[in-house]
Amino acid sequence: MSNSPIIEIPLLNLRGEINELWDEINEAFQRVLRSGHFVLGPEVEAFESEVANFLGVRFAIGLNSGTDALTIGLKSLGISEGDEVITTAFSFFATAEAIIHAGASPVFVDIDPETFNMDPKRIEEAITSRTRAIIPVHLYGNPAPIEKIASLAGKYNLSVLEDAAQAFGAIYEGKPLGKTTTQPFVEQRVGSRSEATAFSFYPTKNLGAYGDGGLLTTNDPEIAKKVLMYRNHGELPNQRYRHQVVGYNSRLDEFQAAILRLKLTRIDNWNDLRRNAAASYRNLLESTRDARAPTHYDGHIYHQFSIMLPPDVRKAVATYLYDQGISTKIYYPESLTVPHQTRQTFTPVSDNTAKSVLSIPIWPGIPSDSQVRVVDTIKEALRLSGKEA
Numbered sequence: 505m506s507n508s509p510i511i512e513i514p515l516l517n518l519r520g521e522i523n524e525l526w527d528e529i530n531e532a533f534q535r536v537l538r539s540g541h542f543v544l545g546p547e548v549e550a551f552e553s554e555v556a557n558f559l560g561v562r563f564a565i566g567l568n569s570g571t572d573a574l575t576i577g578l579k580s581l582g583i584s585e586g587d588e589v590i591t592t593a594f595s596f597f598a599t600a601e602a603i604i605h606a607g608a609s610p611v612f613v614d615i616d617p618e619t620f621n622m623d624p625k626r627i628e629e630a631i632t633s634r635t636r637a638i639i640p641v642h643l644y645g646n647p648a649p650i651e652k653i654a655s656l657a658g659k660y661n662l663s664v665l666e667d668a669a670q671a672f673g674a675i676y677e678g679k680p681l682g683k684t685t686t687q688p689f690v691e692q693r694v695g696s697r698s699e700a701t702a703f704s705f706y707p708t709k710n711l712g713a714y715g716d717g718g719l720l721t722t723n724d725p726e727i728a729k730k731v732l733m734y735r736n737h738g739e740l741p742n743q744r745y746r747h748q749v750v751g752y753n754s755r756l757d758e759f760q761a762a763i764l765r766l767k768l769t770r771i772d773n774w775n776d777l778r779r780n781a782a783a784s785y786r787n788l789l790e791s792t793r794d795a796r797a798p799t800h801y802d803g804h805i806y807h808q809f810s811i812m813l814p815p816d817v818r819k820a821v822a823t824y825l826y827d828q829g830i831s832t833k834i835y836y837p838e839s840l841t842v843p844h845q846t847r848q849t850f851t852p853v854s855d856n857t858a859k860s861v862l863s864i865p866i867w868p869g870i871p872s873d874s875q876v877r878v879v880d881t882i883k884e885a886l887r888l889s890g891k892e893a
């Protein structure tokens with residue numbers, strides 16, 4: 505017997521989405537079953553072309569996972585043994601893992617506390633003669649400052665592979681609220697401008713499949729060709745058993761592609777609902793001194809809504825919320841490190857952020873009374889912990 509409370513407000517609730525799509529999901533499953541194609545068939549092909557069109561990119565290649573998209577992306581960019589790849593100190597482990605799988609060494613740079621993303625001012629000092637690529641991560645769905653990163657990459661002749669696992673449908677260079685800009689704002693979706701971008705369709709991602717899946721996008725036909733080889737044991741399509749490189753089995757399956765095609769037609773609407781939920785949280789948290797809402801950027805799609813709490817009470821607040829039936833999660837409890845790290849880096853902003861962040865429930869269409877309850881419970885927990893005096 506356990507004394508776990510009943511979770512009434514989960515971190516993510518997919519039930520509404522599944523209900524909305526129920527008949528179409530069933531129709532899609534039956535279509536795949538009847539076709540007799542289960543891996544890399546007509547659904548994958550149709551999804552690849554629809555998603556490329558949606559993102560505004562020439563090539564979109566379906567893979568097994570976001571981790572594979574990062575690893576295969578790096579290998580297709582020619583990253584190998586002895587190379588260094590610069591990335592953020594504050595991300596999911598897979599970002600670093602992919603660099604190691606490609607044979608290279610990750611070099612972690614600190615983040616900007618306002619955006620939780622890689623601080624472009626910290627990149628230049630991390631560059632050495634071995635640096636070959638930069639992996640910006642659009643953490644929580646908030647686009648990293650791609651213009652600054654691209655201009656540094658240009659200056660030092662580095663490749664850019666974006667980790668957009670949490671940012672499907674996000675728009676680059678969103679204007680911070682309240683700041684005026686003299687430049688025209690051209691909307692461009694994440695995944696359409698760097699040499700390569702990796703997406704994940706893990707079920708909890710904002711565009712999630714009902715199993716594993718990933719995607720690599722690029723505008724470069726040579727990179728696209730390499731990705732096609734790597735995903736299928738080094739074979740080029742239509743050249744069976746002629747293995748050009750040692751590759752992987754990293755193919756997207758037909759059921760997942762059929763589901764993703766359905767969800768792709770809703771994703772802009774769902775991302776807007778996430779933005780609305782984020783705006784509500786921001787209003788509700790306004791009067792609260794000790795729970796800080798993240799800064800808003802227009803292009804953000806709020807895969808997560810992560811607040812900052814005083815580090816000494818974060819655990820108490822999370823436990824109190826859990827006891828009241830509200831799920832939260834810490835993304836991520838520590839800055840990234842890997843075994844045998846060749847270069848130690850000093851990342852105090854990331855280290856401190858890891859001690860303060862707490863992601864609270866968000867999904868498209870989260871009821872407003874649930875949001876009120878989440879924030880009221882956070883305030884109560886803060887008072888009980890001696891804050892908000």
Ligand SMILES: *Cc1c(COP(=O)(O)O)cnc(C)c1O
Pocket residue numbers: 568569570571572595596598599641667669670703704705706716717718
């Ligand atoms: C989820 C995630 C990945 C890995 O994607 P999988 O599909 O789970 O392999 C990589 N990077 C980030 C930032 C992620 O959130």
